[in-house]
Amino acid sequence: MANDREILREIWEGKLPICFRLDSEEVADVREPDPFYLMVPRLSYFPLVTDKVKRHFVKYVDSEKSEQEMWLEYNGQPLKWHYPIGVLFDLLFDKDEILPWNITVHLDKFPDAEIFRFSNKDMVESYFMSCLKEADVLKHRGQIAGSMQKKDHNQLWLGLQNDKFDQFWAVNRKLMETTNDTEYFKYIPFRCYLENGYKQKLVKPVGDNGSKRTLQDLLNEMFPDQPEVQIKTHGLIPPLDTPLQWLSEHLSYPDNFLHLCVV
Amino acid sequence: MSLFNPEDPFEIDLISITERAAVFNVEIKRINAKMDNAIMSYKDFVTYIEAILAISNSTSDYWKLNVVNDNKFLTKKQSVLLENPEDINERLIATFEYHVVYNISYAVPVLCFDVWNQNGSRISLEDYWKYNKHLRDFNMHDTLTQTDHPALNRPIFAFHPCKTHEILKGFARTSKNPIVSWLSVVRHFVHLELLETYIKNC
Numbered sequence A: 001m002a003n004d005r006e007i008l009r010e011i012w013e014g015k016l017p018i019c020f021r022l023d024s025e026e027v028a029d030v031r032e033p034d035p036f037y038l039m040v041p042r043l044s045y046f047p048l049v050t051d052k053v054k055r056h057f058v059k060y061v062d063s064e065k066s067e068q069e070m071w072l073e074y075n076g077q078p079l080k081w082h083y084p085i086g087v088l089f090d091l092l093f094d095k096d097e098i099l100p101w102n103i104t105v106h107l108d109k110f111p112d113a114e115i116f117r118f119s120n121k122d123m124v125e126s127y128f129m130s131c132l133k134e135a136d137v138l139k140h141r142g143q144i145a146g147s148m149q150k151k152d153h154n155q156l157w158l159g160l161q162n163d164k165f166d167q168f169w170a171v172n173r174k175l176m177e178t179t180n181d182t183e184y185f186k187y188i189p190f191r192c193y194l195e196n197g198y199k200q201k202l203v204k205p206v207g208d209n210g211s212k213r214t215l216q217d218l219l220n221e222m223f224p225d226q227p228e229v230q231i232k233t234h235g236l237i238p239p240l241d242t243p244l245q246w247l248s249e250h251l252s253y254p255d256n257f258l259h260l261c262v263v
Numbered sequence B: 001m002s003l004f005n006p007e008d009p010f011e012i013d014l015i016s017i018t019e020r021a022a023v024f025n026v027e028i029k030r031i032n033a034k035m036d037n038a039i040m041s042y043k044d045f046v047t048y049i050e051a052i053l054a055i056s057n058s059t060s061d062y063w064k065l066n067v068v069n070d071n072k073f074l075t076k077k078q079s080v081l082l083e084n085p086e087d088i089n090e091r092l093i094a095t096f097e098y099h100v101v102y103n104i105s106y107a108v109p110v111l112c113f114d115v116w117n118q119n120g121s122r123i124s125l126e127d128y129w130k131y132n133k134h135l136r137d138f139n140m141h142d143t144l145t146q147t148d149h150p151a152l153n154r155p156i157f158a159f160h161p162c163k164t165h166e167i168l169k170g171f172a173r174t175s176k177n178p179i180v181s182w183l184s185v186v187r188h189f190v191h192l193e194l195l196e197t198y199i200k201n202c
Helices: A005-012 A051-058 A085-092 A121-140 A143-147 A150-161 A165-175 A215-222 A244-251 B014-037 B042-058 B125-130 B161-171 B178-190 B196-200
Strands: A015-022 A036-041 A071-074 A101-106 A190-194 A197-199 A258-262 B064-068 B071-084 B087-103 B108-116 B144-148 B155-159
Touching (some): A005 A244, A015 A085, A036 A051, A121 A143, A121 A150, A121 A165, A121 B144, B042 B064, B042 B071, B042 B087, B042 B108, B042 B196, B108 B161, B161 B178
Parallel strands (some): A015 A101, A190 A258
Antiparallel strands (some): A071 A101, B064 B071, B071 B087, B108 B155
């Protein structure tokens, strides 16, 4: 069980400054809209924090398009906003740029072959909970998430949505415990991101000889031909000798997955 | 050995009960062992989908085997007339593309699909839900979700895999091809046609 609580809180409090601008081709008003600035939690998802952004820009677009769904773009790519915000940043942010992160807002031509459609918060919740359950299948054969009540699931979701660390962790700590007299999860829930998507594999936190496996072991398994590969998560490059079990308990996102971006 | 002792109709044959209980326990253990086996390895998944492909090829059905980034999966395209069960005048012709993919975390097959209407635009999850009477009794968000296609890394609709294991368990002892058996259960939700030949061979 996670015991370095101050680390959990540091990770939880990670925020990013973002500058949203409406795509100039979609401006139908004589006035150019002001950009919209927000500090957003790294652990959250864009569809949870951008209601205000849409309200700000919607009055500047063609009234026929004002009912359309918003989507976001960076460097010519639609943002896959089912990834947590911090993952998108670590994966895509151009090192030569300075903060804030400049993101283009669109209210037209939703690219539904490329990104998830989140018409309402229920759809984000459904996606988030399905990730969390999948993580628990890997860690505990799904037994902990499966035995939780609806109110526990709600508490996890509301804790994330309302940025309430204590509310979230009061339930999440159960998902981070180990069961059956072992100090390890069955498998480590993680996704390893490359530019065009992510890979998953079944990786155990402990070796056959009982030794703790490390981030280096995970990367060797994922990329056997690339001994030099490094990953970034939460803006950090964790040391390669960090034990996987510790990483999973402390540096997982709220969906209980480690999201590791190859740098 | 009967449960009923004719000498004394009220004295139940206890030995027989214990024996039966023992037999029952062995049976449960055997089923449980099988249940654990209902977890499907990727290797088994490939064997089963290749068997489906072989039948498809021999019956001029249209399943295709795809290999992308070391992931194998089946696809099939099919057009279907959808009717709104609450208003039969509301109809549309939908084109489905089904994908049978492997989920590594759950170790089960997953049925995914894209669905377009005739003008080529995608049908939303909510609209799709409205046209299917089989889905009425289920909560949409617990049943269907958007997911990342494991090989193509793009969004696709999918049945949530958390129930699949239970369905597979039911066929673990009897089916030669659990993927076909499972498809025969879930296909109604997505209007997927499955020829008799597949069922006969599983």
